[in-house]
Amino acid sequence: MQISKPDKFYDLVVVGGGMVGASFCCALEEALGENSLSILVIEAILPNANSAKQSSFDARSTALSFGSRKFFEGIGLWQALEEAVSAIHEIQVSDRGRLGSVEINRDEQNVEALGYVVENQRLGQVLNSRLNDSGKINFLCPALVSSVKATEKGMQLSLQHGDTETSVDASLLVLADGGKSPVCEQLAIARSTERYDQHALIANIVLEKPHQQIAFERFTDTGPLAVLPLKSIGGKNRGSLVWTLSVEQAAQYTDLGEELLPLLQERFGYKLGKILEIGETFVYPLSLSIAKEQVRPGLALLGNVAHTLHPVAGQGLNLALRDARVLVDVLISAKQRSLGLGEMDILLEYVAHQEADQATTTQFTHNITKLFSSNNEAKVWLRKFGLVAIELLPTLRRGLAERAMGLSKS
Ligand SMILES: Cc1cc2nc3c(=O)[nH]c(=O)nc-3n(C[C@H](O)[C@H](O)[C@H](O)COP(=O)(O)OP(=O)(O)OC[C@H]3O[C@@H](n4cnc5c(N)ncnc54)[C@H](O)[C@@H]3O)c2cc1C
Structure with a gap:
């Protein structure tokens, strides 16, 4: 549901309601069942805004894998997407x-x-209408998170909403604000980047x-x-x-x-x-850009802020949705065991589940990019041999x- 003013505290705050942040929230809502969590998602730009400004729901199209279809089916959104895919x-x-x-x-x-x-714009409409209709997710948009700092109990965010500046505390902050994330920079999370x-x-x-x-x-x-x-x-x-x-x-x-x-x-x-x-x-x-830390106490990175890949193999969003699925499962399991969502042990469970998938998908995409972007004769032969x-x-x-x-x- 759209809200006009956030509360002071949430169990979980998601920064970025783009393709990954919004998909993660919808999957979490679906998985919650009888469990309850207070959830806030903060998005800077409306999905139907001028497409050049909205970094997720712009003029592009995305190739969804069969696995991603299963993801959207599992959260009841496939029917709305199917007529447009x-x-x-x-x-x-x-x-x-x-x-x-x-x-x-x-x-x-x-x-x-x-x-x-x-x-992408269609995906944006479907995800956005789910966030608007949700009884469990509080959706604040447009609102811009300007800074984040670690506290004893999680994270504290400062955000600008209209003319108002306010702060919100969260046990867990899921950062899904894309590959250019100033918040990630401000938290001094180093990245390995290859342009x-x-x-x-x-x-x-x-x-x-x-x-x-x-x-x-x-x-x-x-x-x-x-x-x-x-x-x-x-x-x-x-x-x-x-x-x-x-x-x-x-x-x-x-x-x-x-x-x-x-x-x-x-x-x-x-x-x-x-x-x-x-x-x-x-x-x-x-570019290929990977955050050197995927989690910290009270913090998890999802989507492009965690790993930005070359689009040649169409893997970026598909990988992020697999990450989102696992993070949801880990958080629900923590909730059922009455553990704090932001505890490092919980977040490390997520990392342990996904690090192999992230590493192989990244390497696969990088190798294909290098192999297929070159006119070097050796690579041309390797390519020809590989295709045959x-x-x-x-x-x-x-x-x-x-x-x-x-x-x-x-
Ligand atoms: C040309 C191209 C083609 C691609 N094709 C494919 C494909 O076919 N298949 C595939 O799987 N992947 C593909 N990808 C990759 C895919 O687009 C990305 O994986 C995906 O966009 C990542 O989404 P995200 O939500 O992490 O980041 P973004 O799309 O950048 O979204 C971030 C969101 O956070 C919001 N935000 C940012 N900062 C703040 C803040 N401070 N406060 C509040 N909100 C904020 C933004 O407004 C935005 O809505 C492609 C990428 C490119 C460039």
Whole structure:
């Protein structure tokens, strides 16, 4: 429920009601059952605000893994999302101008879909309406958390809401305020960061032919280029473009408008016929950035503030939802054992559950980024060999498919 004034104390405060913070809150509410906790989520920008300002629910689309579908099904939100998502029945990975491609499809993997593409703004509407309707979650928006400090019993936050400055205490603060988190900096949580010197240019495009529920990942001389299937609107065959480019190219291309079409066509090819239209373009700097501490007494980091990954493998949100699921389970178990939510032993249980998944997903994404962003001949050969090997070897194909679907355990 929307509130206009926060109480002085909550068991749990979540900073950031973006994709990860809002999903975590909804999952926690669902899992609470008869248990009660006082919960506050603080979000700086309304989900329907100017898309450039809202860092979660902007013009992008997100590929949700099969595991993430299960997450949203489990919290009763899948039905509302389903009518707007586009299922991925096949993933085609290829290297522009070279032999070797991999096709992974749902039949051989024996699943209904390999994943689903949702427009972020739609996800925002669904999550936001759940937060607004919730009887258990207090939702304060727009409100900006300006500083946070540790106290004996947890954390104390200072926040600005309208013209009012106020402070709130919490046993546990879940920080889900994204990869640029000033709060994380202010708490002196160190990060390991590797900039890729690449930007992702994103846009919605209209194609001559229907995508037939295929997600295309092409590795080009300028970097990986993905076209994800979107629901058609008004009879238009729509796709979501994510094109990794050098910083200079991205700056140059983003101003080209329709003149970008021939360049894009040349890189993507004619598998879906002519590219007829391109919508507004947006550019995102790309880096791998991992917080060196995931928890402290009274504090847990979730989503991009904990780990920001390259979007090439579509793993960032999917990983964060697996983290959110485990954190919810750990907190409910703590509540049932009458333990304090912010106790370090409890939070370390969460870390122990998720550190292997976080490390392998991060490494997988980083390796793919490095391998597929290079024109170095050795990497080109490795890529070609890798694509052919995956095409030929069922276990490798299964491994890749499981990771793409978010079902991999290793
Ligand atoms: C081009 C691109 C494509 C991607 N595609 C995929 C994909 O296909 N699949 C996938 O799994 N992942 C994908 N990702 C990754 C995914 O977008 C991120 O994992 C996700 O956005 C992380 O969400 P978040 O909620 O942690 O952070 P954010 O999205 O940054 O949200 C943070 C929220 O916190 C709020 N906030 C910030 N500071 C404060 C404050 N001080 N007080 C109150 N509120 C605050 C913000 O307003 C915002 O709503 C992609 C990323 C990019 C860049």
